[in-house]
Amino acid sequence: MDYKGKALTGLQAATCVFSLIALILTVVNVRDVLLPPSTKYGLVFDAGSTHTALYVYQWPGDKQNGTGIVSQVGTCTVSGPGISSYAEDPAGAGASLRPCLDKAMEIVPAEQQRETPTLLGATAGMRLLREQNSTKAQQVLAEVAKVIGEYPVEFRGARILTGNEEGSLGWITVNYLLETLVKFSFAEKWEHPRDTEVFGALDLGGASTQITFQPGVPIEDENTSVFFRLYGTNYSLYTHSYLCYGQNQALKMLLAALHQASRSLQVSHPCYPEGYQESIPTAELYNSPCVRAPGTPSSAEVLAVTGTGDPVGCHTAIRKLFNFSCGANRTCGFNGIYQPPLRGQFFAFAGFYYTFSFLNLTSHQSLKEVNSTIQTFCKKSWAELEKSFPQAKQFLPTYCSVAIYILTLLLDGYKFTEQTWSSIHFSQQAGSTDMGWPLGFMLNFTTMIPTEAMEDAKVQQPSLWAGAVSFIVLAMVAGLGGILLQCFWDTE
Known part of the structure; x- marks a missing residue:
């Protein structure tokens, strides 16, 4: 065999070797990996x-x-x-x-x-x-x-x-x-x-x-x-x-108590701002299981409610909605319900947050500051409130009621104190x-829900894949070189 034939044979052999290595890398050297679940x-x-x-x-x-x-x-x-x-x-x-x-x-x-x-x-x-x-x-x-x-x-x-x-x-x-x-x-x-x-x-x-x-x-x-x-x-x-x-049902209980205490259709409301007036059908007031009607409410009767802006009287009236006494040798929240001593930090949300956010009381103010802010707000007349908060008219009459209700619930009901007040975060x-x-x-x-199994998949390692591609390219170059040499020699 002359040198040309030997060279061609060598190139063909190299092509076979490179191709075999590439095949091993791309087919045999594949490892199992796990794809993340959906x-x-x-x-x-x-x-x-x-x-x-x-x-x-x-x-x-x-x-x-x-x-x-x-x-x-x-x-x-x-x-x-x-x-x-x-x-x-x-x-x-x-x-x-x-x-x-x-x-x-x-x-x-x-x-x-x-x-x-x-x-x-x-x-x-x-x-x-x-x-x-x-x-x-x-x-x-x-x-x-x-x-x-x-x-x-x-x-x-x-x-x-x-x-x-x-x-x-x-x-x-x-x-x-x-x-x-x-x-x-x-x-x-x-x-x-x-x-x-x-x-x-x-x-x-x-x-x-x-x-x-x-x-x-x-x-x-x-x-x-x-x-x-x-x-x-x-x-x-x-x-x-x-x-x-809850705040809506508590306000209903409060108005019903004031109505029954007045024994008339003219009701003075200490939690409503002075100068505020509204009319409420008795049938609407007593349409809840939370509110006990003194008799059968008449759809024709309408209460004329007038605010007096009296935060002290408001607090007194709200406290009457609760029973704060506990049985002997027992800790409780209110209405005789067992409650162990409070422990740790608390987050107050929903109605707690919305009312205190409106009054700007969610920035860790002291209990003294909270009380002062609520008292000042509750003493404002309806005319003053309308002028100061024109965008909040829908709920404006009840903010004083709810704020004092929240204080009563947290302090007297849930048993927070001046010392533990700072543990409450409103958010x-x-x-x-x-x-x-x-x-x-x-x-x-x-x-x-059963944990979804990770899906099995055959995936090439990036480094091996790069090597395989390189060998394939070299094999193709060697094969192409052999063909070109053969053509060149055949023309001689």
Whole structure:
């Protein structure tokens, strides 16, 4: 064989070697890797006593210690009143949800909608309607369930939450948002914070109020005890919900007491600003289980209510709504309900925050400063208030009432003192996420969703892939060079 033939044979042999190496790198040297799971979504309707809101949440399919890392990615306020107001028009309650459901379908990817757990939770407004007329309450729930069921979601039901559920799920939300349950560490992973005290939660709605915290003593009344396991840690909590002691129902009880004390249709209201007047049908005042009517309310009777702007008289009248006495050798909140001694820091949201925010009292003012601000506000006449707050006219007459009610509830009811007042933080959001029971529900709900398995996939290592490409290119160059040489020699 001449040198030309040997050179050609060498090039062909090199081509075979390079091709074989490339084949080994691209086919044999492949390792198993795990692709991250898909993002999950969940929808929660918060059907409160005065309005309904829809929250859209998402979390990764691989959970942390059995619980998903959930974030709020959308919210929608339903037009109109709370669903309990549709007792005479149940279909209207369902129809009111459609615009927000349509908005949620724009957020959740179409391919994941049928796997999106969706729940409607109704709170104290529906608990009161159930007491009044359980049939009408069921009709309202059936209609909202019917409408939600028409959408391509995994509907998990519409139900009335217990007061303890509402309180304890709000507690979960508060502590999740404040990163006392789990946080993202510098090691770029989620972990339970060490030696971190959890916060208590104070919620004030329209028809109920809730207090939830982790006590430093064993809980004596099992009806006020709840247990959670989140992110691999156990939590034993005290919680209680006081039905009828939300701000709207409390104001109804207050006006009814003033009416019955006056024994006439002319009512002087110490919590309303001087010069303010309003007319209220007695049938409207006594349409709640929270308010005991002295007789059968007449639809023709109308109360003429006149404000007197007397904060001292207002405080006296509000205190009469409570029973602050406790049984022997027992600690309690009010109305004889057991409550262990307060412990730790608390976050007060919803009605607590909205009223104190309006009065600019959410910046850690002392109790003395809070009292002074409320007293000054309550002494202003209706003319002064209208001039100072032209944009707040709808709720302006009741801010004094609610502010004094909040002070009475926190100090005399829940037993905060001048020394522990600074432990209360008034806030409605952490970051861009709302405090309240819906997020807590979704967090707790994720413990019931199986952790999605990481998907197996065959993926080449980047460095080996680059090497394989290089060898393939060299093999092609060697092969092409051999062909060109052959052609050149054949022409000689």
